[in-house]
Amino acid sequence: xxxxxxxxxxxxxxxxxxxxxxxxxxxxxxxxxxxxxxxxxxxxxxxxxxxxxxxxxxxxxxxxxxxxxxxxxxxxxxxxxxxxxxxxxxxxxxxxxxxxxxxxxxxxxxxxxxxxxxxxxxxxxxxxxxxxxxxxxxxxxxxxxxxxxxxxxxxxxxxxxxxxxxxxxxxxxxxxxxxxxxxxxxxxxxxxxxxxxxxxxxxxxxxxxxxxxxxxxxxxxxxxxxxxxxxxxxxxxxxxxxxxxxxxxxxxxxxxxxxxxxxxxxxxxxxxxxxxxxxxxxxxxxxxxxxxxxxxxxxxxxxxxxxx
Amino acid sequence: xxxxxxxxxxxxxxxxxxxxxxxxxxxxxxxxxxxxxxxxxxxxxxxxxxxxxxxxxxxxxxxxxxxxxxxxxxxxxxxxxxxxxxxxxxxxxxxxxxxxxxxxxxxxxxxxxxxxxxxxxxxxxxxxxxxxxxxxxxxxxxxxxxxxxxxxxxxxxxxxxxxxxxxxxxxxxxxxxxxxxxxxxxxxxxxxxxxxxxxxxxxxxxxxxxxxxxxxxxxxxxxxxxxxxxxxxxxxxxxxxxxxxxxxxxxxxxxxxxxxxxxxxxxxxxxxxxxxxxxxxxxxxxxxxxxxxxxxxxxxxxxxxxxxxxxxxxxxxxxxxxxxxxxxxxxxxxxxxxxxxxxxxxxxxxxxxxxxxxxxxxxxxxxxxxxxxxxxxxxxxxxxxxxxxxxxxxxxxxxxxxxxxxxxxxxxxxxxxxxxxxxxxxxxxxxxxxxxxxxxxxxxxxxxxxxxxxxxxxxxxxxxxxxxxxxxxxxxxxxxxxxxxxxxxxxxxxxxxxxxxxxxxxxxxxxxxxxxxxxxxxx
Numbered sequence: 001x002x003x004x005x006x007x008x009x010x011x012x013x014x015x016x017x018x019x020x021x022x023x024x025x026x027x028x029x030x031x032x033x034x035x036x037x038x039x040x041x042x043x044x045x046x047x048x049x050x051x052x053x054x055x056x057x058x059x060x061x062x063x064x065x066x067x068x069x070x071x072x073x074x075x076x077x078x079x080x081x082x083x084x085x086x087x088x089x090x091x092x093x094x095x096x097x098x099x100x101x102x103x104x105x106x107x108x109x110x111x112x113x114x115x116x117x118x119x120x121x122x123x124x125x126x127x128x129x130x131x132x133x134x135x136x137x138x139x140x141x142x143x144x145x146x147x148x149x150x151x152x153x154x155x156x157x158x159x160x161x162x163x164x165x166x167x168x169x170x171x172x173x174x175x176x177x178x179x180x181x182x183x184x185x186x187x188x189x190x191x192x193x194x195x196x197x198x199x200x201x202x203x204x205x206x207x208x209x210x211x212x213x214x215x216x217x218x219x220x221x222x223x224x225x226x227x228x229x230x231x232x233x234x235x236x237x238x239x240x241x242x243x244x245x246x247x248x249x250x251x252x253x254x255x256x257x258x259x260x261x262x263x264x265x266x267x268x269x270x271x272x273x274x275x276x277x278x279x280x281x282x283x284x285x286x287x288x289x290x291x292x293x294x295x296x297x298x299x300x301x302x303x304x305x306x307x308x
Numbered sequence: 309x310x311x312x313x314x315x316x317x318x319x320x321x322x323x324x325x326x327x328x329x330x331x332x333x334x335x336x337x338x339x340x341x342x343x344x345x346x347x348x349x350x351x352x353x354x355x356x357x358x359x360x361x362x363x364x365x366x367x368x369x370x371x372x373x374x375x376x377x378x379x380x381x382x383x384x385x386x387x388x389x390x391x392x393x394x395x396x397x398x399x400x401x402x403x404x405x406x407x408x409x410x411x412x413x414x415x416x417x418x419x420x421x422x423x424x425x426x427x428x429x430x431x432x433x434x435x436x437x438x439x440x441x442x443x444x445x446x447x448x449x450x451x452x453x454x455x456x457x458x459x460x461x462x463x464x465x466x467x468x469x470x471x472x473x474x475x476x477x478x479x480x481x482x483x484x485x486x487x488x489x490x491x492x493x494x495x496x497x498x499x500x501x502x503x504x505x506x507x508x509x510x511x512x513x514x515x516x517x518x519x520x521x522x523x524x525x526x527x528x529x530x531x532x533x534x535x536x537x538x539x540x541x542x543x544x545x546x547x548x549x550x551x552x553x554x555x556x557x558x559x560x561x562x563x564x565x566x567x568x569x570x571x572x573x574x575x576x577x578x579x580x581x582x583x584x585x586x587x588x589x590x591x592x593x594x595x596x597x598x599x600x601x602x603x604x605x606x607x608x609x610x611x612x613x614x615x616x617x618x619x620x621x622x623x624x625x626x627x628x629x630x631x632x633x634x635x636x637x638x639x640x641x642x643x644x645x646x647x648x649x650x651x652x653x654x655x656x657x658x659x660x661x662x663x664x665x666x667x668x669x670x671x672x673x674x675x676x677x678x679x680x681x682x683x684x685x686x687x688x689x690x691x692x693x694x695x696x697x698x699x700x701x702x703x704x705x706x707x708x709x710x711x712x713x714x715x716x717x718x719x720x721x722x723x724x725x726x727x728x729x730x731x732x733x734x735x736x737x738x739x740x741x742x743x744x745x746x747x748x749x750x751x752x753x754x755x756x757x758x759x760x761x762x763x764x765x766x767x768x769x770x771x772x773x774x775x776x777x778x779x780x781x782x783x784x785x786x787x788x789x790x791x792x793x794x795x796x797x798x799x800x801x802x803x804x805x806x807x808x809x810x811x812x813x814x815x816x817x818x819x820x821x822x823x824x825x826x827x828x829x830x831x
Contacts, residue, residue, distance in 0.1 A: 166406070169405075
C-alpha cells in the first residue's frame with residue numbers, strides 16, 4: 001500500500017465516523033444525566049429529512065443544518081415530555097420514538113426521494129492539510145466534520161473540567177440527592193435530552209447534506225443503534241467515543257477495500273466487519289477495566305419522581 | 309418561657325399531609341441560638357418530614373416558619389442553605405462515584421469555593437479545626453459510613469452555618485466515633501450554631517441535648533429538658549403508654565454446635581471487597597452470637613459466604629457436622645439455613661412484588677403443591693399469617709413490598725424467615741432504621757426462636773442491640789474476627805477496641821497496627 005491509499009483510508013474513516021461521533025456524544029450526554037433515549041435513530045431520520053427539505057427548498061445548506069438541529073430538538077422534546085414529565089418507561093418511549101421518527105421522515109421526504117442538492121464541499125486548511133498521513137483526514141474535510149471536532153472538544157472539556165459536567169454527572173448518579181442539594185433535576189435532564197436531539201439532528205444533516213447529499217428513506221441505516229452501543233462500550237467516556245466512532249469508520253472502509261481487492265468473501269459477511277470489529281475492540285477495553293467499575297450512570301433509565 | 313429572647317428557628321403549626329396519612333399535624337417548635345435540640349420519635353412519627361420541610365425539600369401544606377425572628381417561606385434547599393442551614397441526611401446525600409472534593413463542590417456555589425484546589429485546602433483546614441480528618445481526593449464509595457458522615461458535616465461547616473440538622477447521625481457510628489461527633493457538635497453549639505438532632509437513642513439525647521421535642525403519629529406529644537427527664541419518661545412520650553420496653557433479655561442456653569467456620573479465607577473479588585482471613589467461629593444451638601463492626605469490615609463478605617453466594621478460598625464451612633462449602637444457596641436454605649440480608653429492598657424483598665410473592669421467594673418449605681404448580685391459596689394464607697403474627701402494617705398480602713415502611717417490611721422479612729423454623733438464622737442489621745416498637749418485637753421473636761433451639765448470628769452496628777440480644781460477642785475488623793467471648797466478659801470498651809482491630813491480649817498474633825490503620829483509613 002502506498003501513502004496515498006492510507007491517506008484516503010484515513011480521510012474516509014473520519015467521514016464515516018462523523019455521524020456516529022455526533023449521535024454518540026449527544027446520547028452520552030443524555031445518559032450521563034440519567035436518561036436513556038433509544039430514539040436516536042428516529043431523531044437522526046427526522047433531522048436528515050427536515051435538513052434536506054429545508055436546504056432543497058431554501059437553497060441554503062446553512063438553513064438545512066439549522067432546520068435539522070431544530071427538528072432533532074423538537075423530536076427529543078416529545079420524548080422528554082413523555083418520559084420525564086409524564087414519567088413513562090424510557091425504553092418503551094425511546095423505541096416508540098424511533099418508530100415514529102422513521103415513519104415521519106418517510107412521510108415528509110416522500111416527495112423528495114431521489115432529489116439531490118449540492119452538499120458541503122471539503123475545505124482544505126492551508127498548510128495543515130499538507131501534513132503527511134493525517135493532514136487530509138483531519139484538515140481537508142467539510143465544515144460539519146470540523147464542527148464535530150469542535151463539539152467533541154467542547155463535550156470533553158465540559159464533562160471533565162467544568163462544574164456543569166459535575167452537575168450533569170451528579171443528576172445521573174442520584175437525582176434524589178441532586179434535588180435535595182437544590183439542583184433542578186428536570187431542567188438538567190430536559191437540557192441533556194435536547195442536546196442529544198440537536199446532535200442527532202446534526203448527524204442527520206451530515207448524512208443528507210454532506211455524506212450523501214440526497215434524501216432516501218432510512219438514510220440513517222442503523223447508525224442510531226450503533227451510536228447507542230458505542231456509548232455503552234465506551235463506558236460513557238468522551239475520548240473513547242471518538243476512538244470507537246473512528247474505529248467503526250475505519251472498519252467500514254476496510255470492508256470496501258477488501259471487496260475492491262477481490263477477496264472471495266461474501267460481501268454480506270464483509271459488511272458485518274465494522275460492527276464486529278468495533279464491538280470486539282470496545283469489549284476488550286471494557287474487560288480490562290472491569291475491576292474499576294463500568295461507570296454506568298447509576299440512575300440510567302430509571303424514572304425520577306420529583307418530591308412535592 | 310422565652311418570649312423576649314431571639315429565636316433561631318420557630319415553627320408554628322406546620323402541617324403536611326400525604327395521601328392516606330398526615331405526616332405532620334400542627335407541629336410547633338422553637339430552637340434558640342446555640343441550643344442543641346433533640347427531635348425524638350419512632351419511625352413514621354414524622355421527624356424526617358418535619359426536617360425536610362425546614363430544609364425546604366418538601367413544602368408544608370400550612371403553617372408558619374420564622375428564621376431569626378423573621379417569617380420565611382423556604383422555596384428549596386438552596387434557599388435554606390443561603391439562610392445558613394445545613395443538613396446531614398440519614399441516608400447520606402453523597403454521590404458515590406465522585407470524590408470528596410467534588411461532592412462538596414456540588415453543595416456550594418462556585419462563588420463560595422473559588423476553585424477545586426482552594427476548596428481542597430479548606431476541607432483539610434476545617435477537618436483539622438474540628439478533628440474531622442478526611443482525604444479530599446478519595447471517591448466517596450470507598451469511604452466508611454463514619455467517614456461519609458464526616459464529609460456531610462464538613463460541607464455544612466464550610467458555609468456560614470447557623471443551624472445544623474442531623475438525621476439520626478449516630479445510628480451508624482462506632483462508640484469512639486460517636487464520642488467524637490458529640491465533641492464536634494458541642495464545639496459548634498458553643499460557637500452559637502443551633503443544632504437539631506434527630507435520634508432514637510435516648511441516652512445520647514440525655515448526654516447531649518439542651519431541649520427535646522417528642523413526636524408521635526405526626527403530633528407533638530411533649531417537650532422536655534433531657535437532663536432533667538428520665539429515659540423511661542421520654543420513651544413513654546415517644547411510644548405511648550401501651551408498650552413495655554425491655555432492658556434485658558433472658559440468657560440463652562447453648563447446646564451443640566450447628567454451624568462452624570474453620571479457618572476460612574476469602575480473597576477479595578474486586579477492588580472494594582474485604583479480604584476475609586482466619587475466620588473461626590462456632591455457632592451453637594440455643595445461642596445468639598453478636599458481631600459488631602463498622603460497615604465495610606467484612607460483614608457483607610461473611611454474610612455472603614454463609615449464604616452461599618461467595619465461595620471460600622480455603623477453610624471449611626460445616627453445618628451439622630457436614631461440609632457445605634460447595635452447596636448452593638438453595639440447598640442451604642433447604643437444610644434450614646436462613647439469612648436476613650441487610651438491604652430489605654433488593655436482597656430481602658423485591659420492591660415491586662407483592663408480599664404474597666415475596667413470601668415465596670426464599671421459602672424452603674414446599675408451598676408449591678405438586679409438580680411445580682403454585683398453590684396460591686396456601687401461599688396467600690401464609691403471607692397473611694406473617695402479616696398478622698408479626699403485626700406488619702400493610703394494606704394486605706397484595707401490597708407491594710416497597711409500599712411498606714422500612715420497619716414493617718423488616719418485620720415481614722424476619723417473620724418469613726422465622727416461620728420456616730430455621731436451624732441457623734443469620735440476621736444482618738435486623739433493626740436498622742426500624743422504630744423502637746418494631747425493633748422490640750423483632751428482638752423478642754429472635755429470642756423466642758433461639759429458645760426453640762435455633763442458632764442465631766446477629767451482625768449489627770447497633771451496640772445496644774448486640775448487648776441486649778447476644779449471649780456471646782465479637783467484632784469484625786479489616787476482614788478478621790476478634791476473639792469471641794460471653795457478653796459479661798466483654799465490656800463496651802473492650803468491644804470498642806475489637807472494632808478498631810485491637811484484638812487485645814487474646815489476639816492471635818495479628819499486628820494491631822495494620823488492622824487499626826485499615827479502620828482509620830489514615831491518609
